[in-house]
Amino acid sequence: MASPGTAPAEESELYRRFAPRVRLYGLKHLRDEAAADDLVQQVLLVAIERLRAGEVQNPDEIGSFILGTSRMLADSTGRKARRRERLTAQFHVPELYAEPVAESGDIEIVERCLHRLAERDRRLLVLTFYVEKTSPEIARELGVTGTVVRVARHRALERLRECVRLRQGFGGQVGREGTKR
Amino acid sequence: MTDTQCPAPIGFADVVDYWAGDLTQAEEDRIEEHVFTCAECARQLAAAQALARDITSVAREGRLHSVVTDAILNRLAADGVRIRTYTLEGSGVVPCAVWADDDLVVSRIRADFEGADSVTIVTRQASGDEIARVSDIALRPGQREILNAFSAAHLRNLPATRVHVTVTGQTGSEERIIAEYTLEHAGAFDRLASRG
Numbered sequence: 001m002a003s004p005g006t007a008p009a010e011e012s013e014l015y016r017r018f019a020p021r022v023r024l025y026g027l028k029h030l031r032d033e034a035a036a037d038d039l040v041q042q043v044l045l046v047a048i049e050r051l052r053a054g055e056v057q058n059p060d061e062i063g064s065f066i067l068g069t070s071r072m073l074a075d076s077t078g079r080k081a082r083r084r085e086r087l088t089a090q091f092h093v094p095e096l097y098a099e100p101v102a103e104s105g106d107i108e109i110v111e112r113c114l115h116r117l118a119e120r121d122r123r124l125l126v127l128t129f130y131v132e133k134t135s136p137e138i139a140r141e142l143g144v145t146g147t148v149v150r151v152a153r154h155r156a157l158e159r160l161r162e163c164v165r166l167r168q169g170f171g172g173q174v175g176r177e178g179t180k181r
Numbered sequence: 182m183t184d185t186q187c188p189a190p191i192g193f194a195d196v197v198d199y200w201a202g203d204l205t206q207a208e209e210d211r212i213e214e215h216v217f218t219c220a221e222c223a224r225q226l227a228a229a230q231a232l233a234r235d236i237t238s239v240a241r242e243g244r245l246h247s248v249v250t251d252a253i254l255n256r257l258a259a260d261g262v263r264i265r266t267y268t269l270e271g272s273g274v275v276p277c278a279v280w281a282d283d284d285l286v287v288s289r290i291r292a293d294f295e296g297a298d299s300v301t302i303v304t305r306q307a308s309g310d311e312i313a314r315v316s317d318i319a320l321r322p323g324q325r326e327i328l329n330a331f332s333a334a335h336l337r338n339l340p341a342t343r344v345h346v347t348v349t350g351q352t353g354s355e356e357r358i359i360a361e362y363t364l365e366h367a368g369a370f371d372r373l374a375s376r377g
Contacts, residue, residue, distance in 0.1 A: 017220065018217075020223065020227060021216055021217055021223045024216070024223070024226055024227060024230055025213065027230060028199075028200065028230075060218075063217040063218040064214065064217065064218070066217060067213055067214060067217040106231075106235055107235055107238050107239060107242075107244075110232070110235035110236065110238075110239055111239045111244050114236065114239055115246060115247070118317060119247065119248055119315050119316065119317055119318050119319070120317070120318075120319045122247050123247065123248060123249070123250065123253075125236050126236060126240050126245065126247075126249070126253055127250065127252065127253065128201050128233075129200075129201070129232075129233040129234075129236045129237055130236060130237045130240040130241070130253070130256060131252050131253055131256045132202075133252065134201075134202060134203060135201065135203045141250060141252065141321075142319065142321065143319075143320075143321035143322060150194070150197075150198060150203060151194075153197060153201065154193055154194040154197040154198070157193075157197050157229065157232060158193055160232055160236075161228065161229075161232055164232070
């Protein structure tokens with residue numbers, strides 16, 4: 001039930017606007033989809049509770065408040081996760097592996113666009129986002145500087161984004177440089 | 182809580198560096214504070230995250246047809262991707278096949294790449310049809326091995342055939358063949374079916 005100053009419609013609007021941002025924050029800092037989803041629920045519940053209690057008065061402050069809550073709760077979740085990892089390592093409990101959510105339509109397009117990139121750009125993106133190597137580590141591996149890696153990486157991702165955007169607009173038809181089909 | 186146009190959007194380079202973890206703590210904080218008050222930049226960040234997630238999915242599903250590194254192979258193996266490897270070195274014919282439970286097939290191509298700025302690897306069937314071509318592969322000084330990965334799903338469509346791999350080096354505007362290898366591809370096999 002909504003009380004002081006908030007109505008269900010406003011709470012829905014709050015959720016619509018901020019849930020994706022909290023989820024991104026969770027993915028960045030917790031590196032786990034389920035943990036990021038949990039964070040969204042926890043943070044938005046706290047925010048709605050505070051709004052109902054009239055503790056957040058200025059609408060311009062709501063973003064900062066939600067970010068602050070995200071930081072606090074993610075930090076606590078992160079500490080718990082690190083403790084679980086330590087215990088898992090100590091007692092040799094096997095990690096459960098969850099299959100990633102399939103989004104086959106987009107994956108097909110991303111796969112094709114990825115293979116249209118120059119070989120070094122493709123390798124750079126895979127090393128960054130899949131292997132999660134830092135730019136100095138990649139720089140050592142490719143024999144270039146960290147600055148070169150960062151510039152090449154954002155240009156490569158920009159090209160990938162443009163290619164995907166075009167293909168999504170044209171029904172996903174595109175050739176590729178790599179394996180012939 | 183209004184979605185107005187951002188007066189000072191975060192550049193895409195900063196968004197990518199943020200997601201890749203290449204910013205200082207202060208820079209990260211600045212971006213997060215901005216994203217939580219700006220819907221436009223939040224969408225920009227979401228777009229970068231979605232691409233990063235899809236790149237991860239392409240790799241994890243063994244759909245890379247590309248030059249890879251040992252770091253990439255180690256991560257794939259940790260994620261349960263089944264990798265079959267053949268080493269190409271010197272002369273002779275290398276027997277090979279692809280099995281039903283393979284996800285990725287990797288050629289370890291060993292040669293003396295000294296003097297080449299970059300190389301191109303072309304893989305062809307005996308008929309001359311190209312299976313794959315990877316161009317402009319950058320080399321580190323002293324590098325003596327290139328790992329060329331193929332999706333096993335794609336190779337399962339190949340008939341039994343002799344396969345020729347040509348490695349060409351580029352130095353300035355000049356090109357020269359560095360190495361040529363031959364594989365005898367026996368086709369696709371299913372372990373369980375072959376027992377029956």
